[in-house]
Amino acid sequence: MPVVNWLKRHLVVIAGLFTLAYLLLPNVIVTLFSFNKPKGRFNYQWQQFSLDAWKQPCGVAGMCDSLSISLQIAVWATLGATVLGTMISFALVRYRFRARGAINSLIFLPMAMPEVVMAASLLTLFLNMGAQLGFWTILIAHIMFCLSFVVTAVKARVMSMDPRLEEAARDLYAGPVQTFLRVTLPIAAPGIAAGALLSFALSFDDFIITNFNAGSTVTFPMFVWGSAQRGTPVQINVIGTAMFLLAVVLVLVSMLINNRRNSQKA
């Protein structure tokens, strides 16, 4: 039974390829349909190849404005959540203080709570405070739910860090600031980077919480959802494909840098 034997030997590879296909198929469709020239307002059926949408990515009214707002919010939310989350993680791991246990569990609440509930409560809070809904309320909401993800990522890293490393740095003439910059931060960096990437992705594509607290501001996910009611412009696929390609390029570049660094060391 040569076929069965061949299957047995390559089972892992085959399973891997199937999983990859399962993960990538939606992206392939998105990319494919970014070259479509739909007849009506909906881009759901393949008609003919066209580069029109790629030539005019901002050809749809309001789309690029919403994209710009989403990117701004994502950048600021990432920055805020990463800085705050990193500080919280260090405080939770390094110091013993009152309510530490409570904070430790409360910080994960945004992750566990249904998003729609959180969105509604936030809206209630903002309305009661008389806050003007818009860019700032969205940003505050995003920083809040990104925080728990940053804390999760950074805390794991800080906890597994050998406290002797910082002692060794202090023993080797590094003052508190130098110790933090030269030893603590570089060692915690992978955790912080993971938290930041996660924050950016979560903030950029959040819909439910944003939709509740946006007022008249329209973010990119809100734009896509809104247009899906009336018709889907091909440009949405163009933006989607561009984001996907950017992510792939970033991953490839970081892999290449790592490989080169390792081959130099060896």
Next chain:
Amino acid sequence: MTTDNSGDVRLSGIGKTYGAFTAVHPLDLTVPQGSFFALLGASGCGKTTTLRMIAGLEEPTSGTVHLGDQDVTHLPPYKRPVNTVFQSYALFPHLDIFENVAFGLRRRGLKSVKKQVEDMLDLVQLGEQARKKPHQLSGGQQQRVAVARALINHPKVLLLDEPLGALDLKLRRQMQLELKRIQTEVGITFIHVTHDQEEAMTMADTVAVMNGGRVEQLGAPTDLYENPRTTFVANFLGTSNLIEAEVDTKSGDDIVLKAAGDKLVLPAARCGAPAPAGGKVLVGIRPEKIALAHADDAGGIPEGRNRLTGKIADASFIGVSTQYVIDSPACAELSVYVQNVERDARLVPGADVVLHWSPAHTFGLDAAQAIDAGTGEEVAA
């Protein structure tokens, strides 16, 4: 010529308590410049805490630390001319070997460190590995990087916190010699913390035996071994036979004791406890100082030697020597090591024997202390 004492370490009344727990009872200790000093004890005896107080990583609850004439008690670690080799090495995982070794120099603002770092890496035979990351090196190599990283700063004192604990036995022996060589070469004061009594004795000029947060005894390795002052030291350094005895009479410089009908002589100078007539004393004798004779040959034993009778309970042949366990009316399990020069075929389990040794090798200890202190399992680790 002026004597340089800037590498002296003087601890006066230094102690450390954590809440209700006393890790180190106030102790005084002077480590002279250029010596190889060992703090020896089981885990939890306060030796590492003492070391960390010298490094500045632990604030003492009481007392002062002096380096030479400088009071460094309240100086942070990065301002002390002292460097530490940590038990886990604590090499910076994100820096390569070169940068690990250069770390101290760079923090002190030195610009051209290349030559110094390369020389130091050559000294520890790691010149080839400069661009590798710590996790790519073996345990022994990492250990040498840790030593290089500390030594390159030319500290007044090098502190070693069980630096050989993670190495296998063969490598450990090799590194012991290596460290001893480096210490002789650079002439820096080394303070070495260890729980391995053999390591302490082979490497150090002076050993302080610690137990329960106190220094039990301090001295040269041979002195500690030959004249232990407490049962802990007697049992922790090597093996001792401790026999309970009663003071019978004093004659001149000797104390005559009675142990289950046998008379034992102990030089008064070697007795570390008050010995009033009728009082109790623990008589100590090292297993290798005892000679063994078959009961039939008892007449041939010279006069003036301490003797005990007994029966061989167990004999194990280990090559260079044979180790006997002997049941005696005076003491249940006496160990005796006999060199395998001429083996007496009659000395087998069950045989009646006479143990004899020179009174000069006998030592006396206070009977008020636990007879089995320092014999715990942690000693063997």
